[in-house]
Amino acid sequence: MSNYNKLADDAEKQLNNISPSMCYAKWGQASIHLTNGMTQSCYHPPLHKIDISAIRRNPAALHNTDQKKLERKMMLQGERPPGCSYCWKIEDLGGRSDRIYRSGEEWAQSSRKDIFDALDTDDIVPRYLEVNFNQACNFKCMYCSPHLSTAWEEEVQLFGPYEAVDYDNRPLKHNDLQYLDMPLKVANKDNPYVEAFWRWWPEIYRKLEVFRMTGGEPLMDANTFKVMDYIYKNPNKWLEVSVTSNLCPPKDDLIDKFIEKLKNLEKIQIWHDPHRWNPGSGNHWYVNMALKNFALFVSLDSIGSHAEYIRYGLNYTKMQKNVIKVLENTVNTSITFINTFNALSVPRIKGFLEYILELRTLYSKENQGTKHIPIHDENYNHPDFVVPPVQRIWFDIPLLRYPAWQSIHVLPITFDSYIEEAIDFMKSNSDTENFIGFYDFEIAKMERNLSFMQEHYKLDPEKLAIDRFNFANYFKEYDNRKGTSFTKTFPELTKFYQGLL
Secondary structure (H helix, E strand, O other): OOOOOHHHHHHOOOHHHHHHOOHHHHEEEEEOOOOOOOEEOOOOOOOOOOOOOHHHOHHHHHOOOOOHHHHHHHOOOOOOOHHHHHHHHHHHHOHHHHHHHHHHHHHHOOOOOHHHHOOOOOOOOOOOOEEEOOOOOOOOOOOOOOOHHHHHHHHHHOOOOOEEOOOOOEEEOOOOOOOOOOOOOOOOHHOOOHHHHHHHHHHOOOOEEEEEOOOOHHOOHHHHHHHHHHHHHHOOOEEEEEEEEOOOOOOOOHHHHHHHHHHHOOOOOEEOOOOOOOOOOOOEEEEEEEEEEEEEEEEEOOHHHHHHEEEEEHHHHHHHHHHHHHHHHHHOOOEEEOOEOOOOHHHOOOHHHHHHHHHHHHOHHHHHEEEEOOOOOOOOOOOEEEEEOOOOOEEEEOOOOOOOHOOOOHHHHHHHHHHHHHHHHHHHOOOOOOOOOHHHHHHHHHHHHHHHHHHHHHOOHHHHHHHHHHOOOOOHHHHHOOOOOOHHOOOOHHHHHHOOO
16 A cells, blocks of 8 residues: 555556546446435535436446436546536645546556446446445434434434525525435335345446445444345455444444454355456465455544544444454454544544554554464365455545535634644654554645645635634534534634634
């Protein structure tokens, strides 16, 4: 992973040889909300509707929608699809966007031939697929929505939407159930999108390289465990699987069940797979775990009380204990903390990085070592299966864009110092020889966030004033509904916040 920027360099050259707006993710990556039949490529473009009649004829239409095919055509012609504005803004500021980073990743590179064969008209099997089966969730994260959380839905049913104003000073009802494309009110077995997924799954399974399950809270959905059982029975050594969890499900036994499924996937199996070719052995027989590796994505936007305020429902101490529980009971599972970087993430960003460094120190190459797993086969005396040391602790800091009034650009310019301090901390701990320190691309992403924050001081002052007005009103009502206290939780932001009320 220390070669991440080199991979991005190579990808940028490849993309530019095709067109200045080319992105492999538009073909090879899909995020699909099976709860309400919406899709996007990566998580930056806005969601759009999947044609329900199309998936009844062809489940591949879950990914290969008419809109995506139109955007693919635009990219091949050098045009910028408007929905990809997140990356265009980063690049126009002189930064390197996720369009390039993602196109350099292994799954994207291996899909190149399929992309060139499909061009802009044919269906393509994504190598990177993310789905959410269910909106069930016990959290009410401040930037989330009822269509992704039953807890949020219950709150809005009780209290109604939040009041805000748009940039024309017109009333705006935030999280209004009337205008949200809510999940279908049917059981999963009756959901046509879930049904189409399970018809599509055997067809795409062998080409998949990254499969992510999000939510809601995936540990509250039976489909998550159904997928894990399928993989155990149908091993695929090229597949990276992940779950995005809050690691604080309403029932503690769900964590235990999850860890037992993870341990099953790490059992060494001997199997025959005619769909893949192993040039090293000259045959189709494999001795391996059921998958390449399992990645647990933990949503965490700060630390301590700040994190609990942002992600209402979080028990920070329990989350930490469950992180250790997963790491101690598995050998091939990594954890990536997703900090959806927002205004309330800023004051304790250094503390968040200190937590990352602490975990990397505990689970570094030196402490983890090489694992040898004995293989029991009555017909042959196999050598032990070797699990080499790998980085098990990762993090990402994608910028929050919606709601705009929770973005980092609402903060005064003096709050730059928190991010600058975090960058200095990362640079002073950049020795990654034993998988402990921070990587160059991680530092670059933090510097990108700083540039984004500074550039947004050039925003229209009237729009910035509206965002700050919405910021103050939202968190005042947030406290009223939840019994929380913004000023007690965020003393660093109290003067700014009170000045907006």
